Amino acid sequence: MHLMFTSCIIHNNHSGIPIGCVLVRNGEIIARGHNRRIQRSSVILHAEMDCLESAGRQTAAFYKECTIYTTLSPCAMCSGAIRLYGIPRVVIGENKTFVGDESLLQTNHVHIDVLDSKECYDLLQDYITKNHSTWYEDIGRE
Template identity: 35%
Template sequence: MKNKFMKSALKCAQKAYEEGEVPIGAVVVLDGKVIARGHNRRTRRQMATAHAEIEAIEKACKKLKSWRIPECELYVTLEPCPMCMGAALNARIKKIYFGAYEDKGRSLTNQIAGANLLNHKIDVEGGVMEEECRAILSDFFSSMRAREKAKKQTGDDEAR
């Protein structure tokens, strides 16, 4: 089941990729069904909080008509940042599954999840379909560097 839901999160990440955003996707699952999806939209919205996890959690809360969604699980393609972990804690998410590890925050996620904050702790499992989740990120950044290199070589600000 974990792979099924992570594949759904990867589809969301692909949507972000196609929009020129860093390809991160998230889904919220309740009773074995995806009830909300989100993908990174920071650049498009010019909003620091427009992360995939935030979007998915907001949609799930709206759908369930509650800011507390303790029976839900969150699947995300990249290890959540502290802001997204805070949102998951506030929403009382039951468990987070993530794909690729964020090299800069590997231990931070577990520290936040296990801290005595809001009388709630989140179970966290990383490395779900890690290779696939890392691959979409690597491909995105390789393509971005190639575009930047092409721009410099041609002097064209519109190189894609």
């Protein structure tokens, strides 16, 4: 999680929303992702989607051996992708700022660990304070 947090700080300094994600299989980082909606003018490039895109085409058996680590609770879109590919475990840095669709994951037997990371929370709160409208656009709210 510390690696992702550091990466988010760097990403934040490049005008991005400081949310990061890594896909890990057998202790090895397979792919990394960041929220790139601003940089790419994308409606879907949340950190989890960017990470899965970076992982490339993989088999269902491959994903069943993975854990996805994300600094923020995944939204409905990202939770759906995690469920679609059968990733069995999600580790969440914090879910106080935004509680995504964790219920979708739990209903589909995805194991969730929430770390309640103060670092992740503080970084995102600082971003939201400075970029209120961009944050609400990112989570689909006004």
